[in-house]
Amino acid sequence: MSDTLKSADIGLIQRIIPHRYPFLLIDRVEQIDGHATALGIKNVTVNEPHFQGHFPGKPIMPGVTIVEAMAQTAAVMVGVALEMQDRDMLVYFMAIESCKFRRMVVPGDVLQMRLTTLRGKPGGKVWKFKGVAEVDGELACEAEFTAMMDLPKE
Numbered sequence: 001m002s003d004t005l006k007s008a009d010i011g012l013i014q015r016i017i018p019h020r021y022p023f024l025l026i027d028r029v030e031q032i033d034g035h036a037t038a039l040g041i042k043n044v045t046v047n048e049p050h051f052q053g054h055f056p057g058k059p060i061m062p063g064v065t066i067v068e069a070m071a072q073t074a075a076v077m078v079g080v081a082l083e084m085q086d087r088d089m090l091v092y093f094m095a096i097e098s099c100k101f102r103r104m105v106v107p108g109d110v111l112q113m114r115l116t117t118l119r120g121k122p123g124g125k126v127w128k129f130k131g132v133a134e135v136d137g138e139l140a141c142e143a144e145f146t147a148m149m150d151l152p153k154e
Helices: 010-016 063-081
Strands: 006-008 028-033 037-043 090-101 110-119 126-135 138-150
Touching: 006 010, 006 063, 010 028, 010 063, 028 063, 037 063, 063 090, 063 110, 063 126, 063 138
Parallel strands: none
Antiparallel strands: 006 028, 028 037, 037 110, 090 138, 110 126, 126 138
């Protein structure tokens, strides 16, 4: 790991990716090591809109939103590494592979998402990532996904 790990608070996150409430699913990205690895943090709260219907009386964070939170973490990692703040970067899913859910994520949990770049380089459009999401050290979800980074021209 490099000696110059970076982090992104909610203000910087919003300057990199266009997502906003209710679809902004990360609160902080820490331990950003270039475009290689990063740790995303999501504080899961009961007032999030998906909990009204998923499921009444037993709120569980939908698996697709866990995978989306991992993807947002990856986008912020790359955005910080490539200094994409205020540049209108968009990111699109191309594939989700080997996705497995191992634990329910519920209000009160702190979801920690460890992202690793498997393929991608500065200036490249197609990137592949591996994400592992945990709560209190317990595996909640893992997936590999491919995304297209729509990077604005200089």
